[in-house]
Amino acid sequence: MDTKQLPRRVPASQQTASALFLWVELGAEGLSYDEVLPYFLKGEDNGEIDDVGTAYHATGGPMSVERFPYQPPFAAAILNASVEAGFGVSEDLNGAHFTGFTIGQASNKKGVRRSNAAAYLRPIRHRSNLHISLNTTVTRVLIENNATYGVEYYKRTIYFLLYFFRASTGKLLVEYPPQDGEVSTINVSREVVLSTGALKTPFILKHSGIGPKEELENFDITVVKDLPGVGENFHDHPTFPVSFTLNDLDEYDDSWAVAVEYLTFRTWPLSSTGLTQVVGVLPNNDTTDEWPNVQLNPAGYQSGCAPGEIDALKSSGKRSVSISVGW
Numbered sequence: 001m002d003t004k005q006l007p008r009r010v011p012a013s014q015q016t017a018s019a020l021f022l023w024v025e026l027g028a029e030g031l032s033y034d035e036v037l038p039y040f041l042k043g044e045d046n047g048e049i050d051d052v053g054t055a056y057h058a059t060g061g062p063m064s065v066e067r068f069p070y071q072p073p074f075a076a077a078i079l080n081a082s083v084e085a086g087f088g089v090s091e092d093l094n095g096a097h098f099t100g101f102t103i104g105q106a107s108n109k110k111g112v113r114r115s116n117a118a119a120y121l122r123p124i125r126h127r128s129n130l131h132i133s134l135n136t137t138v139t140r141v142l143i144e145n146n147a148t149y150g151v152e153y154y155k156r157t158i159y160f161l162l163y164f165f166r167a168s169t170g171k172l173l174v175e176y177p178p179q180d181g182e183v184s185t186i187n188v189s190r191e192v193v194l195s196t197g198a199l200k201t202p203f204i205l206k207h208s209g210i211g212p213k214e215e216l217e218n219f220d221i222t223v224v225k226d227l228p229g230v231g232e233n234f235h236d237h238p239t240f241p242v243s244f245t246l247n248d249l250d251e252y253d254d255s256w257a258v259a260v261e262y263l264t265f266r267t268w269p270l271s272s273t274g275l276t277q278v279v280g281v282l283p284n285n286d287t288t289d290e291w292p293n294v295q296l297n298p299a300g301y302q303s304g305c306a307p308g309e310i311d312a313l314k315s316s317g318k319r320s321v322s323i324s325v326g327w
């Protein structure tokens with residue numbers, strides 16, 4: 001679950017919290033703000049709890065959340081400009097004051113990225129009631145009499161061997177992906193929780209017979225449940241970048257010295273995501289501070305390995321940065 005997504009953006013303001021109640025009104029039972037907040041809190045181990053407070057954040061959960069230890073100096077310039085322009089700086093855009101610019105918190109612990117697998121699965125991987133199947137692709141959820149009784153999948157061991165061979169030698173032995181694994185099934189006695197992401201979850205549902213009847217029939221899939229909404233209503237978030245050049249050398253941000261600094265002290269550019277850690281959330285003229293609808297994402301000062309020496313230049317020109325504006 002994306003711990004930065006909508007529910008966390010909702011502040012105490014009743015007006016905005018009602019956006020989530022709208023979800024419930026539309027049928028998403030159990031997903032109201034008050035009902036989901038405890039789970040977000042339970043998952044979080046906020047490394048800067050004194051800065052962001054305990055109303056919308058917590059400590060002690062499996063997922064480490066904090067700012068990266070390093071910001072390029074231009075990040076501070078953007079925050080200063082935001083103050084100058086009257087947009088302000090928020091300590092925490094997921095908290096009570098959710099417009100303005102901020103250095104955003106991200107899933108990491110002292111500059112080391114933290115994935116859901118690292119946070120949730122690895123610590124409990126030896127539990128006797130947990131089996132993790134690597135290199136396994138689920139193809140269908142098996143359903144009979146309106147109840148799930150299993151999952152269909154295949155394993156792709158050779159695919160991964162070929163992949164690593166190619167990654168380490170640069171040579172392609174055969175075209176892949178070969179679907180080398182036999183399709184197998186595993187039975188379940190209670191339930192199946194499908195959490196394969198925003199795109200693959202509806203894909204597997206449709207493949208299992210849950211989705212728009214006509215579409216399933218076109219692919220000769222037996223319809224288990226005619227649900228026209230599955231896989232629909234995806235929205236693009238249009239953004240457009242505004243690019244600038246800075247009065248700064250177009251240097252590589254990474255070098256062997258930067259790597260040593262990261263490996264030794266977990267700081268400097270490799271411990272962060274450059275300017276993308278800065279984010280701005282603003283209302284436009286059609287809305288108010290309670291309903292901000294524009295997000296600004298600066299980019300630049302990202303990792304880029306230097307070919308050799310420290311202070312190597314990417315070009316003889318000036319450094320470019322951009323700010324993407326959209327929602």
Ligand SMILES: Cc1cc2nc3c(=O)[nH]c(=O)nc-3n(C[C@H](O)[C@H](O)[C@H](O)COP(=O)(O)OP(=O)(O)OC[C@H]3O[C@@H](n4cnc5c(N)ncnc54)[C@H](O)[C@@H]3O)c2cc1C
Pocket residue numbers: 001002003004005105106107108116136137138139195196197198200204
């Ligand atoms: C570059 C980047 C940085 C981000 N940084 C942050 C951050 O700092 N903080 C934050 O809160 N969010 C961050 N996010 C967003 C966050 O990662 C996602 O919102 C979140 O991971 C979504 O979780 P999910 O469980 O819905 O899906 P996913 O994390 O996409 O998990 C789906 C899993 O299902 C597996 N899968 C797919 N199909 C199959 C199949 N057929 N069979 C078996 N397995 C399958 C996939 O391999 C994947 O492991 C970031 C996203 C990106 C891209």
